[in-house]
Amino acid sequence: MNEIKPSKLERNIDYFTLRQEVEEFLYDEAETLDQREFSAWLEMLSEDLTYFMPLRRNVKYGDHAERENTREGEDISWFEEDKWTLSKRVDQIFTEKHWAEEPLSRVCHMISNVQLLSAAPNVASAEEVTSKCRFLIYQNRVETESYFFVGKRTDTLRKEAGDWKLLRREIILDQNVLLAKNLTVFF
Amino acid sequence: MDQYRHFDELVNLEQGTIAREIFVDEDIYNQELEKVFTRAWLFVGHESQVPEPGDFFTSRMGTESVILTRDFENKIHVLLNNCTHRGMKVCLYDEGNSATFTCPFHAWSFAPDGKLVGVPHENELYSHVLEKDKWALIEVAKMENYKGSIWATWDKTAPDFFTYLGSAKAHLDLALDSLDGSEGGTEVFGGVHKWISPCNWKVPAENFCGDSYHNPSHISVDMIGIGPSAGQGEKGRRDNELADAQHVWVSFPGGHGIHSALKPENNAYIESYKDNPIVEEYYRHCYEERQKRLGDDARLVPFVGTIFPNTSYHGRQPRALCAWHPNGPESAEIWRFFLVDKGAPKEVKDMLRRYYMRYSGPAGMTEQDDMENWNYATAGSRGTIANRLPYNYQQSQNIHKINDPVPGLVSTQMTEENARQYYKCWSSYMQDKSWDEIMSHPAQVKDERI
Numbered sequence: 257m258n259e260i261k262p263s264k265l266e267r268n269i270d271y272f273t274l275r276q277e278v279e280e281f282l283y284d285e286a287e288t289l290d291q292r293e294f295s296a297w298l299e300m301l302s303e304d305l306t307y308f309m310p311l312r313r314n315v316k317y318g319d320h321a322e323r324e325n326t327r328e329g330e331d332i333s334w335f336e337e338d339k340w341t342l343s344k345r346v347d348q349i350f351t352e353k354h355w356a357e358e359p360l361s362r363v364c365h366m367i368s369n370v371q372l373l374s375a376a377p378n379v380a381s382a383e384e385v386t387s388k389c390r391f392l393i394y395q396n397r398v399e400t401e402s403y404f405f406v407g408k409r410t411d412t413l414r415k416e417a418g419d420w421k422l423l424r425r426e427i428i429l430d431q432n433v434l435l436a437k438n439l440t441v442f443f
Numbered sequence: 444m445d446q447y448r449h450f451d452e453l454v455n456l457e458q459g460t461i462a463r464e465i466f467v468d469e470d471i472y473n474q475e476l477e478k479v480f481t482r483a484w485l486f487v488g489h490e491s492q493v494p495e496p497g498d499f500f501t502s503r504m505g506t507e508s509v510i511l512t513r514d515f516e517n518k519i520h521v522l523l524n525n526c527t528h529r530g531m532k533v534c535l536y537d538e539g540n541s542a543t544f545t546c547p548f549h550a551w552s553f554a555p556d557g558k559l560v561g562v563p564h565e566n567e568l569y570s571h572v573l574e575k576d577k578w579a580l581i582e583v584a585k586m587e588n589y590k591g592s593i594w595a596t597w598d599k600t601a602p603d604f605f606t607y608l609g610s611a612k613a614h615l616d617l618a619l620d621s622l623d624g625s626e627g628g629t630e631v632f633g634g635v636h637k638w639i640s641p642c643n644w645k646v647p648a649e650n651f652c653g654d655s656y657h658n659p660s661h662i663s664v665d666m667i668g669i670g671p672s673a674g675q676g677e678k679g680r681r682d683n684e685l686a687d688a689q690h691v692w693v694s695f696p697g698g699h700g701i702h703s704a705l706k707p708e709n710n711a712y713i714e715s716y717k718d719n720p721i722v723e724e725y726y727r728h729c730y731e732e733r734q735k736r737l738g739d740d741a742r743l744v745p746f747v748g749t750i751f752p753n754t755s756y757h758g759r760q761p762r763a764l765c766a767w768h769p770n771g772p773e774s775a776e777i778w779r780f781f782l783v784d785k786g787a788p789k790e791v792k793d794m795l796r797r798y799y800m801r802y803s804g805p806a807g808m809t810e811q812d813d814m815e816n817w818n819y820a821t822a823g824s825r826g827t828i829a830n831r832l833p834y835n836y837q838q839s840q841n842i843h844k845i846n847d848p849v850p851g852l853v854s855t856q857m858t859e860e861n862a863r864q865y866y867k868c869w870s871s872y873m874q875d876k877s878w879d880e881i882m883s884h885p886a887q888v889k890d891e892r893i
């Protein structure tokens with residue numbers, strides 16, 4: 257499940273135009289987060305957002321589709337939440353007492369390999385679009401602490417009142433035992 | 444012997460001080476692996492992770508990999524994941540099902556009960572020399588399946604699990620029994636949190652044995668509210684089901700320490716879990732059922748606890764078992780298994796899963812702040828000047844009672860007595876003391892076996 261499949265959409269001018277729009281959204285979002293504009297970031301999220309990051313397990317060859325990732329709606333994952341919970345995370349930072357982010361970490365989001373997977377009703381006049389990308393997030397904390405989070409993301413954007421909003425984000429972090437003490441960065 | 448007197452100085456209960464070096468010293472850490480982790484009972488996993496014959500779940504005891512298996516006679520085993528030929532891991536997977544574990548190096552193969560069942564070219568190369576029954580995977584000396592939770596020790600002279608647990612059992616039960624008070628009936632969700640936290644493994648173990656004083660760590664979540672009624676505007680990191688209860692901090696022989704609470708005699712239900720009426724109804728129903736089933740005993744409700752040396756539980760909000768695996772003096776590999784009533788409705792399981800995830804572990808809003816403090820408190824134990832002053836463990840010294848109002852060494856106010864006793868016990872292990880000495884404790888109940 258949740259496998260990122262190669263994009264089947266025809267590469268034409270509509271595809272590249274839409275991809276550019278999606279990329280612009282994703283880059284804006286990364287910039288907003290890196291600038292620590294957390295309230296502005298929440299504005300980019302749909303009220304119906306799903307934000308999901310499974311755990312990754314070592315499983316036998318052939319079992320990957322079935323068992324590698326924990327299942328949304330069934331298992332314990334790193335994140336399976338909505339906009340309410342993410343708003344709480346932002347509120348927590350704003351208390352100035354969230355010790356894991358006080359003082360704030362320095363965070364840098366790199367987004368690449370953006371490809372479109374599907375668009376509805378169609379690529380030329382999309383109201384909803386699903387893309388995949390790679391991410392590399394660098395977190396530097398306090399004095400010498402640093403972490404790299406590298407993986408794949410599948411994002412669905414939906415047009416709401418003329419603006420793209422993030423409707424669904426699935427984060428596939430390429431780690432088994434998490435090598436960071438905390439996941440305080442937004443992915 | 445000098446090295447032994449040393450530990451009594453490091454853990455000085457008369458003064459109520461503990462030397463910082465026990466949290467960072469490499470030599471002490473290496474001794475712990477031998478003296479604590481090869482003797483004490485350790486939590487390994489849960490039977491619900493290996494429901495079928497051939498199922499396995501790969502776990503950890505101390506720094507070493509072990510496999511929890513269910514053999515074809517339905518018997519559960521805990522085996523060292525280490526080939527008896529040259530030490531390669533015989534199981535490379537976190538979980539799965541397999542009739543045998545075939546070593547990737549030279550292909551010796553082992554059955555789920557540990558027996559060596561296959562040796563390539565056995566007849567030509569090992570004729571009459573190899574006694575296969577002597578080369579099984581190393582199995583733990585003792586294992587206990589307690590209400591589904593699997594515990595094991597490498598020490599065949601260790602007391603049996605129930606003697607080891609003593610009266611702490613009643614508190615661990617609060618996490619393992621069903622919410623309606625029936626015995627057992629819990630399972631773990633799929634998905635075990637595993638992460639590396641830069642702290643000494645004893646720091647979180649101490650945190651969970653009754654450091655209720657660390658509330659200021661969680662001021663941010665308490666301000667914003669993330670509990671099961673937070674959607675209704677309730678503040679706090681959990682619903683306050685204990686608002687009318689008498690909190691108790693209890694230490695037990697063997698070094699275990701817990702924080703539970705006693706509800707008043709009328710044991711009234713406090714409305715909680717209000718974000719979802721189905722969940723609220725379930726908790727209310729279970730609360731009433733439990734009261735019918737247990738009577739006055741239902742007044743005991745859980746908070747947290749640590750079973751010596753490195754297993755802790757959260758009893759209710761959230762509800763989990765956690766192992767703080769040593770991973771170097773200043774690093775712990777933490778594994779958390781989340782518990783739920785097997786028979787709970789889907790809505791309840793979903794709500795709890797989501798609450799557990801936003802509360803616990805590296806993505807948990809509550810525990811993130813713990814992790815930051817455990818990290819830098821460990822680092823702070825390192826300084827040369829800092830080391831001249833031990834840590835202060837004097838909180839609520841000499842105010843405890845014995846077996847009042849519950850069995851054990853009890854305080855009804857916040858206390859560091861649980862921590863003091865935890866480290867006293869730790870120091871006994873470090874001095875290679877006998878099991879009788881390790882289990883000696885102010886609240887020791889006379890051993891009836893004699």
Ligand code: FES
Nearest residue numbers: 526528529546549
């Ligand atoms: S190391 Fe396992 S067969 Fe040689």
Ligand SMILES: [Fe+2]
Nearest residue numbers: 657660661813
């Ligand atoms: Fe805490």
